[in-house]
Amino acid sequence: MCLLLGERPALNCLARASGIATRCSQLRAIATDGVWHGEVAGTRKTTPGFRLVEKYAMLVGGVSMHRQDLSGMVMLKDNHVWASGSITQAVKAVRSVCGFSSKIEVECRSAEEGRQAAQAGADIVMLDNFVPQELHVAAFALKEDFPTLLVEASGGVTPENLASYFSPHVDIISLGCITQGCPVVDFSLKVKKP
Incomplete structure (x- = not known):
């Protein structure tokens, strides 16, 4: 009876x-077939209360x-930068608090913002919503x-x-579709009479 209570x-x-693991496997295969050696990654867009399971599915x-x-x-987003006054001020403020041992990533909407973030000491620059051609030029x-x-x-x-x-100049590509709108794999449970 307990098995049936927890079945669904x-x-x-x-x-x-x-479903998430299957999509991730497909994305990893695309990267392998494309002979790209960077990281395919999920995003912070996970289901509330289900992050641990979804993150584990990504790894699987x-x-x-x-x-x-x-x-x-x-991760410094546009709102953090706005509240700090500039990318440089945001990165410097965070670095003064977290020290050398924490990585800092800055979301950038232009190549110039990416340059500012790098000059300020960011470890990772996220080029957000770039079309591929613009991305390749900026990353290079x-x-x-x-x-x-x-x-x-x-x-x-x-x-x-x-x-x-x-691109050889892009280290990470993150996709929200890994957890957002991902199709599920259909499973069922059948109990046989002894």
Whole structure:
């Protein structure tokens, strides 16, 4: 009887996690087939209360979970930059609090913002909502001047256009579709009479 009480919640969790892992496996295969050696990663867009399962499904599927939670890395978004006054002020304020041991990522809407973030000491620059052609030019320029900087592409990336974002100058490509609108894998449970 206990098995039947937990049947549907267990199958729902399995179906959701398996759908995410399947999508991740497909994305990893696209990267491998495209001979791209960067990281395919999820985003922070997870289902409330279900993040741990979804992040684990990403790992099972072969992609990076980006960060487990807010303590994994500092990510400065446009609102943080606005509240601080500038990218430089935001990065310097965070660095003074978290020290050298925490990575800082800055979401940037232009190549110039990416340059400001790198000059301020960001470890990762996320080029957000760039079309592939703009991304490749910006990533090349950033890597030329800041060789140790990690460059992430995010926003508007789908399984269908993922390969167009591949570049030797792009280290990470993150996709919200890994957890948002992901199809589930259908499971059922049948109990046999002894």
